[in-house]
Amino acid sequence: MSKVAFIGLGAMGMPMALNLLKTGHAVTGFDLRTEPMQALVAAGGSSTTSAAAAASEADVLMLMVVNAAQARAVLFDGGALEALPSGGVVLLTATCPPIEVAAIAAEVEAKGRRFVDAPVSGGTAGAKAGTLSMMVACSDALYAELLPVLEGVGGKLFHVGQEAGQGAAIKVVNQLLCGVHIAAAAEALALATKVGVDPALALEILGGSAASSWMLNDRGPRMLEAEPEVTSAIDIFVKDLGLVLEAGRGAKAALPLAATAHQFFLSTSGRGEGLADDSQVIRAYHLLNGN
């Protein structure tokens, strides 16, 4: 079992850290908010006053932060990489641009630490249930060494390559589909409303037909609520579809559906609703259609 420094105890990170605790790892958490650190301690973990303090006694420094800029801030500006014992492993599970992940990995390795690119998919529900998909890129030896930690977090592990950035690349493709499927569900349910079909009935039928998607069944019911619980915010997809389009620009690939879907998340955020549940991208459609 490993000593894990877990940075970023948000909607995804908190249940991931709790699962690591349950599977026997020692977890020291750090977050900018005190509340999740107290919850981690109550569950048997430890908390510290900084990411660097957490890293200083860890085998594995796990980063479930919002983006690559936060990962850099923690590792380089915040001193966590220097604090991590030599040979320690930086495990980056946040969704970041593949090129950025490769660059961070190079800087980590230049300082004598090791790096694992391991983004996850499955949302907060998957994080809680321990059924996340993990797309892991690192050497075979490091993968084997880290398997107990990876299994402590995820339900479905995929060793997708040896090079940092290969996990991030699959995650980008994953987010393309997730973002487009949420917007498509909104477009469909808004059309149902506009043509006089009961959207709840439509959702019941579509959710069990060839029209179904994981997102339709997960986000669809919340699209029918005016102020649903926030399980993942609009601004997360503003960011993630932004990463998708950035990867498309980098590779010179046309992504017209992803670009269109992005506009709806952007406009929802631009109306001041970026912290609403991402199902509320349907508001943009209702506004357009006068529903």
Next chain:
Amino acid sequence: MSKVAFIGLGAMGMPMALNLLKTGHAVTGFDLRTEPMQALVAAGGSSTTSAAAAASEADVLMLMVVNAAQARAVLFDGGALEALPSGGVVLLTATCPPIEVAAIAAEVEAKGRRFVDAPVSGGTAGAKAGTLSMMVACSDALYAELLPVLEGVGGKLFHVGQEAGQGAAIKVVNQLLCGVHIAAAAEALALATKVGVDPALALEILGGSAASSWMLNDRGPRMLEAEPEVTSAIDIFVKDLGLVLEAGRGAKAALPLAATAHQFFLSTSGRGEGLADDSQVIRAYHLLNGN
């Protein structure tokens, strides 16, 4: 058990007619091709020389044709409606515009026959397995009377309303999602190829993650083949997304994802590939991206 005249023994109609036979109904089939009629006879059904001849001894005239124009041709120009005994039921399972369905229903009822709007979803796989979703709009009394026939065809029955066109409206919303999901899967797998991710590995991961859709799992594997078996043709979605956009125009609803997806099916058909499997919409993306 009913005497059913079944018009249109194609990729969807043939297995639906066979399921009706298996559940004890008497089925007389008609199709412009002789081969499926021979197959129906071999399975215990009957065949005739025209749709009108099939209708003349039927309780239920079932139309699994390509579009509303074909339904009109069979019913009105081809004389099947006149041949159907008074009080007989026209059951339209083809995907048609809601406004057209309502208009056909009015003409059928003016001639003393009854009408059921009952489009289906689930593809050829669902048709074979008897697991189609049926979106049925008709009076409560007629629904109850026809239940044995409906159950002989579909696995999931939804009585969605009393008025002809209400089933078609839900089917339009269904097809919006189906068409967008196929194009989104193509966009995602083409991006994977472009950024150097193995698309088969990406498909394995995405198919079990929050990125999954029924279409990704059904069409995705065929997107990785150059000349896959045709289970549903590109031109079907040229038509069906056309119906979606027509419904959007009628209701003055903006459907940007459906409109974008339609362009890819159109361009694939425009290159002479309209009869290819609809998974091959990915060719348009590969062409665009120089894959």
